[in-house]
Amino acid sequence: MSADGPPAKVTIKDVAARAGVSKGAVSLAFNNRPGLADATRDRIFAAARELGWAPNLAARSLSSSRVDAVGLAICRPARLLGLEPFYMEFVSGIESVLAEQSCSLLLRLVRDLDEEVAQQERWWKSKQVAGSILVDFLTDDPRLPALGALGMPVIAVGHPSLTGGFPSLWTDDGTAVAEAVRYLAALGHRRVAHVGGAAELGHSAIRNAAFAATVRELGLDAGRQTPTGFSGEDGARATRTLLSSAERPTAILYDNDIMAVAGLSVASEMGLSVPADLSLLAWDDSQLCRLTHPTLSAMSHDVHGFGAEVARTLFALMTTGEAESRQVPTPALTPRGSTGPPR
Amino acid sequence: MSADGPPAKVTIKDVAARAGVSKGAVSLAFNNRPGLADATRDRIFAAARELGWAPNLAARSLSSSRVDAVGLAICRPARLLGLEPFYMEFVSGIESVLAEQSCSLLLRLVRDLDEEVAQQERWWKSKQVAGSILVDFLTDDPRLPALGALGMPVIAVGHPSLTGGFPSLWTDDGTAVAEAVRYLAALGHRRVAHVGGAAELGHSAIRNAAFAATVRELGLDAGRQTPTGFSGEDGARATRTLLSSAERPTAILYDNDIMAVAGLSVASEMGLSVPADLSLLAWDDSQLCRLTHPTLSAMSHDVHGFGAEVARTLFALMTTGEAESRQVPTPALTPRGSTGPPR
DNA sequence: GGCCTTCACTCAACCGGTTCAGTACCACGG
């Protein structure tokens, strides 16, 4: 707190001098390693505090070849990302774990997977990150061959059938979709539709398949499935199409909450009452689902916790070289006001 | 692409050897500095490509004492952040500029301002960032004294009256609020309410003051203002309170779009028709405003562009040591379906 | 032909930490 004129940069040497020890001792103290008397340790910390010194991480990382950051690249247009509560929650879960280890997250929004591959390679080769998190797998994802060869520690978010050998964490979307459809069927619905994502997206493919299978298994009328880009506008358009068709569904399952909100608004615009004329079921429950009228029933899961678990697993991989692929808790049905028996 | 067994780490020396030059030459090439024949340059790049080499950024940053990252700490609970499209758009705007300069963004979600100050100090002292972006200023923000003394390049997002001498970028919220109120008054509303933020938040204070002043100036009935925490639930609660009061407002201005969505839902829950019985006007226009029924009128602005401008200004500050404080375009009224003359 | 530039490049020091072999000192057992 003293006015020391030009804040001349202070290095480990200055701290060492002030504490009357060698650089090595300061290093030991700041990495709390054994081999120092408590009194010395205290003197070193005191000196560092007085000088306002913190170790230069570039130097540390250079000499110890340990890195204090992990990477996450997300590939969706920003407009959309901003809207999907999922990612911010996910990121925040990741960070809650990284912060404990004083590790930083390098976040990058990319336009396409080529850009992501380029970014990940750069991160890894230039030693900016100690590992990375991969999300949004396509079936036959082009990142797999490119990044697999790199030898970079990677945790994949997605079903093992998509993530090509990378240690993976995933939610059991198939089971959750089945639960959703069964629930709607139990309410008495026979014409159920699904507003999902493009089939190239791995988790969309899984959900689509599960939807079709469950509809068949329960002997419901052939359930229509509409692929979308997950935006609210996509959801609205899909809903309009479905509700204008001859065989109008009495229940719709959406692959995120934004589209469900849009669907609710379309229903109201078309004069349908929810849930009497139409039941709506969202995915990725967020606060948004409690803000509508009626409130939206949803398949909800702990996204923050998911992110935290991903970060923990990545740490395990980076430190021990091993990581278990694991399924995290399955999204659970949270019934609210938008689902009910058909009229 | 050759199978080179264990991916032995390759350094600048290997590249130099392969290209038949010295380390210095490789360094010149990769920082595209003059002093190399084109042929040599090409040979160096070819060698680097063949070996899959990229410069170790820690080493570069250590020796050149140049840093390739900037920091942004956001202090709001994650649940809320996820919902506010604002931040993701803002971040994406920042990134669009940083990426051009191959600079990374260190993003941290913190719980309170003390934690933010600690983080910023650590970032700066440990040379992890070359500068930082500060958002969400309180009146008398505790970060100002703490970070001002650091000498770190900082761009503040907020009105200069709040940002204590840091170069700042801001939107003219006062004018925008006035425009909003004038518009509602022109539609014939005389009882207008405002669902805003806590008065400690600097921009809330500005908006609140502008609201009160405009109401007075236009001779409207005393406009009620309710401070909230910006969450949807807060918006719903505030709306219920307003609509249950004796002197029920005929129009409500919200300080973000989430609260406006919640307000719309409360209106419908209470059997009021929008906009006949009640007009609603949102702030921070996002896709969400087009997903409701009726669609939400909003004060909209280019958040992505705002973020980009902030990043550009930070770069100017970091490279030239100077940066101009500047007002960015004022949010503009975008009328949609939720505003109209009172019944 | 001699002198001065300019260009292309090399060499070694240096950035600020970490690491590890080595040293000094003390305590303890025999």
Next chain:
DNA sequence: CCGTGGTACTGAACCGGTTGAGTGAAGGCC
């Protein structure tokens, strides 16, 4: 009294780049 082991600490090499002074050759000018 010596050896042995352990603890506390030092010193120098090293991490992988950048930087700037220095070198040698080519070219221009009188």
